[in-house]
Amino acid sequence: xxxxxxxxxxxxxxxxxxxxxxxxxxxxxxxxxxxxxxxxxxxxxxxxxxxxxxxxxxxxxxxxxxxxxxxxxxxxxxxxxxxxxxxxxxxxxxxxxxxxxxxxxxxxxxxxxxxxxxxxxxxxxxxxxxxxxxxxxxxxxxxxxxxxxxxxxxxxxxxxxxxxxxxxxxxxxxxxxxxxxxx
DNA sequence: TGCACGATGAAC
DNA sequence: TTCATCGTGCAC
Numbered sequence: 622x623x624x625x626x627x628x629x630x631x632x633x634x635x636x637x638x639x640x641x642x643x644x645x646x647x648x649x650x651x652x653x654x655x656x657x658x659x660x661x662x663x664x665x666x667x668x669x670x671x672x673x674x675x676x677x678x679x680x681x682x683x684x685x686x687x688x689x690x691x692x693x694x695x696x697x698x699x700x701x702x703x704x705x706x707x708x709x710x711x712x713x714x715x716x717x718x719x720x721x722x723x724x725x726x727x728x729x730x731x732x733x734x735x736x737x738x739x740x741x742x743x744x745x746x747x748x749x750x751x752x753x754x755x756x757x758x759x760x761x762x763x764x765x766x767x768x769x770x771x772x773x774x775x776x777x778x779x780x781x782x783x784x785x786x787x788x789x790x791x792x793x794x795x796x797x798x799x800x801x802x803x804x
Numbered sequence: 805t806g807c808a809c810g811a812t813g814a815a816c
Numbered sequence: 817t818t819c820a821t822c823g824t825g826c827a828c
Binding site for chain 1: 811
Binding site for chain 3: 674677680681682696697698699700701
């Protein structure tokens, strides 16, 4: 198991999204190290992607998305849940991958199916926004040789307002995994 | 300064 | 299908 380096995130967003499936999210908080295996993600492809927050341009909220790769973009949604993304590609590309579901590995309480529950179980909130994912307390790790998994491609969830972008197959999950939020 | 709405989840 | 709940972005 090795921590994913900055260069991992500095690539095409769809490629990063694929490679994140099977990777492990680690968060050390109050002396507890929580771990979960990523089984479902969504790719958001930058300002031209009408489903992406960055489509509205650089604002205080989306500042991190417009920044360099390998940082966490965490925001509050519906006034009660948090969503976590990893920023991808070069500064200014404003692309990211939303983490939608985890398979619990260690110190996970509660469900992890869906972006809001994932953040709750991993103790991720707005304080983690902008956090460096190459740090020692919040990062992603992968096996040296990634296990081969079948990837299912589906339209993203909750973005029906985004016209033809809503129909793009930018949601990816590990086929048959029981922790996927919605098959 | 006000207001409509959302990359959700749970209940009904 | 409805609702909880509040920060964000944009209209005024």
